[in-house]
Amino acid sequence: MRKQFLMNIMLSLIWVALTGALSVVNFLFGFALSFLIMWIISTSQTNRKYFRVIPNIISFVFYFLYELIKANIHVAYDVITPTFYMKPGIVCVPLDVETDLEITLLANIISLTPGTLSLDVSNDKKVLYVHAMYIKDKEEFIKDIKNGFERRLLEIMR
Known part of the structure; x- marks a missing residue:
């Protein structure tokens, strides 16, 4: 997967050099174009993971930005x-993520959004304790984390 990403970057840089326009938009267009070309010509199933992960990463970034803006507006309004x-409280969120890296990424993403803070992980790494400023319904809060950040993180990591 790392090899495909580096190839994609290299092809994007070649695109920028050939067009003669060094800009972020041109680089992103070259990245998308080379991604599409690489996807069309890939024949091996082992190379297919890259073409699933990159769109998931882009989707995750946009979802995170949406949640970040929404939380900022909510806190600023308050x-x-x-x-x-x-309505602050501490919620026990059961975890589907298993590795230390996945748990760390999830905890940091939760802490980056205003109004929430990851406090601790249980010793068996099955529960994440989260402090939130706005808890109307604990089950809804847990469902939002599991169907939002955790599900999208698992799509990228596995």
């Missing part, structure tokens, strides 16, 4: 209004 709408 700060500027005279009434506090906070």
